[in-house]
Amino acid sequence: MSVQWYFEDFHPGQEIDLGERIVTEEEIVAFARDFDPQPFHVDREAGAASIYGGVIASGWHTCSMMMRMVVDGMMCAASSLGSPGLEKVRWIRPLHPGDTLRVRYITQQVKASASKPDRGVVWSKWIATNQHGEEVCTVEGMGMFGRRPREGSHD
Template identity: 30%
Template sequence: MNDHGSEPPGSDVLTYEDLSVGDRFEADRTVAFSREDIVDFAADYDPQPFHLGDDVDGASPFDGLVASGLHSYCACNRLATEAFFGHVAFLGGRGVDDLRWHRPVEPGDALTVGVEVVEKRPSESDPRRGYVDVDVTGRTPDGDPAVTWRVLGMIRRSGPGTSEA
């Protein structure tokens, strides 16, 4: 298993053949959630009362303001791109599976992101690409998961029969 910071080994973009199940990539920075950022995101994309202010009714499962799960997903996806997707020959995603929020993200929280290759296989329909599935985890400074998901990705291959004429 290889551990990588946000910079892959060497300066070249990693292809399907460069990746192995168990490879890990870690973001070099965290993303912080300020009160203002939480409210601004929610106002635009998820205007639920518990994302807009501390004045929540008794039916809310939260004691006050919390970030939208979509906000934590988007912010962590940015770090996943910096750590992994921006350094591989990524051809796009086939989908996202198992998106889960494990704990609320509150004002002042900061998350870091790790990406782990969990499955890979060559495409049967196109020898120029392979399928690489990765687990993305946004974690608190204590290492507890806050948000997780699996990206079903397509990565360019560099092996025989994959060069274009």
């Protein structure tokens, strides 16, 4: 793996477009059967009779898809050291079969570690929208990233 994103590459206000994917009813139901089997996630008739008018993705499924897009679109090429946690998750509107999920990673704040000079923390907000540009979900949290190795170092 070639690292393209180090702590120093992040700055407040930066937006990274992580692409899009179409969400299928099959994946919505499969995820929900395993992890969130509420009727409006797993059953067409129950979904149709609900306030949502059809099957919708679990919010946890939406977050999982967002995570996959963040990993594929950036983290696989980053000096990521994991995350100490999330601060806020918002499910703003339902995600329906056939919707196109688009994710943006927005850097909000960066801070180099005072006690561990080989890393820093990046606070970010992930914004997921549908094909109409409407917000579906937001996730706010932090990630730890390694600092860029100095020239001539053996890091």
